[in-house]
Amino acid sequence: MKYTTLGKTGLNVSVVGLGGIPIQRTDVEGTRKVIDACVECGVNYIDTARGYTVSEEYLGEVLEGRRDKFILATKTMARDYDGMKADIEKSLKNLRTNYIDLYQIHNIKTDAEFDTCFGENGAYKALLEAKAEGKIGHIGATAHGLEAFERLITEFEDKIETIMFPFNIVESQGLELMKKCTEKNIAFIAMKPMAGGNLEDGTLAMKYILNNPDCTIAIPGMGDAKEVYENCAAVDAGELNEEDKAACQKIISELGKNFCRRCGYCAPCPQGINIPSNFLFANYLRHYGLAEWAKGRYYSMEKTAKDCIKCGVCETRCPYELPIREMLVKVAEDMK
Template sequence: MRTKLLGNTGMEVSVVGFGGIPIQRVTQEEATKIILECKNRGINFIDTARAYTVSEEYIGNALKYVGRENFYIATKAMGYTYDDMKKSIELSLEAMDIDYIDLYQIHNVSKIEQLDMILSSEGALKALVEAKEKGLIKHIGITGHICEILIEALNCEDFETIQFPFNPVESQGTELFKKALERGMGTIAMKPIAGGAFSKPELSLKYILNSDLITVAIPGMDSVEQVVKNSSIGDSKLELTEEEIVELNREVKDLGNDFCRRCGYCKPCPEGIDIPNVFIFEGYVTRYNLVEFGKDRYNSMPIKADSCVRCGKCESRCPYNLPIINKLKHAVETFK
């Protein structure tokens, strides 16, 4: 497995990492076998999150068997205040039963108000810096789905990595990654197979790794077979063949414009619907096969898709011209 330095962190990570979201749907025994296969295949970067239910716990238990020393562990939390982030760090360390976390990221920053809070005197960054000084975490990162917010975050020197969606149909992060690399940050590609939308994930991974924009891509994996297949793409840098380019372009065309990039331009909805999250939670059900997880997240929303009054304001703002009204209607059917 090829490796790269994750920005200026000093961590030499495998170019294909392990995304921890779908591991929720397997057993602990299966999860341990998957993590062991990651070690055997040279994958040394694991990414998870507080929000991924049992993912941190499964990974921590697997590390007792496979060996903590074989991996860089990254996790993240959506706490934006000092108190919330401090508690999240404690919970992550407890869930994984480890002494330190290599990379702790502020998860899914989607509003400028959230970023302002994070950077304030009582914000999440203060808790992360304190944890770093105590050796509880080694490095600090930030993740999100909106370029403008994360580009603004690049001005903060405490952030050492950036995580953002990137794949052949989601290239809106190109400028963000370029700026991050210029600043010496590590770049992490989430959603590298578009949330499972690509039927041949290896082509998407090859595209990403050939872009020279990404340090590590983190496809979610829930089987040993997926680890074997995905890790093979990181063994050597191979250019896409003409045949593969044609096939990849066909997949991109099939996905078309009917694909939410979670840019957030559709917001705010006059009725208060968090439109991108509706589609994210629907994707957990229809793509990740995380039916209960997706339904639980959707049901926790204070205002759901069936509150849509078809005013059309979201569609007028969408830079991708998505049929949002029809997609919300489809989501209502999905969650019935």
């Protein structure tokens, strides 16, 4: 494993960290195996979120007795003072610790959210208080859109120490702003290194990210020990060669921009459609030739793309501004 300094925080972190989303699909024993593998591979950074259902709790349980071996980061969608204060307490309790190294304002997007968060009675005030009380060590933010990323790096550079933003083979829109992070010594944390599960070759995906000098660390979601070993293997995989670059180009031309990252922010759909699953099964059909399997899974869902009434609610929530309605029409056609 290689280690680096997490920007202004001064924390010494492994370049591969554990993204805690997939902890939700396992149980406490599964989480223990993931953490054991992290210890074995030298991964010392763990990122989770209040919104990842049981993730904080499971991690808290298996970190008992070894919490000091890790740098713990979590985040919340709370925007106001009371909400943030309450969420910090919940995270501390769930993670069974009296100290969280990095607490992040999660998925900040609109002007109204910025105004609330950094306003008089905003989430930021609660974070500052928690920092003064020693409950958290550092403050960061996460964003999915370029506009929010730019605001964070230009208007709030003195308030935040880290920025988490999507970065992977097919999402390089943040490259210029990442350079600014380096200039300002704000750590850049690569979110969604596997493009929400759309990238098959994990080693290539991690190699691509870790070879960018403006990326401080990457936090692939890992739900079992095998994924930990695979992702950590990329640390020693060296520089991107011509073959790797050609493979990246092929992926870029195949996937394009309009793909679902399976973040789930579009839910709930009033029609009960599981939007990311619809896209996932369609991907299996289109890219991997798994027609029978994909259609089997697709038709086992109670509601599918054809049930969309085109209300558009989901599109207002999607941080990537995907034309979900249009994409679902295509899914319904492909799945016929």
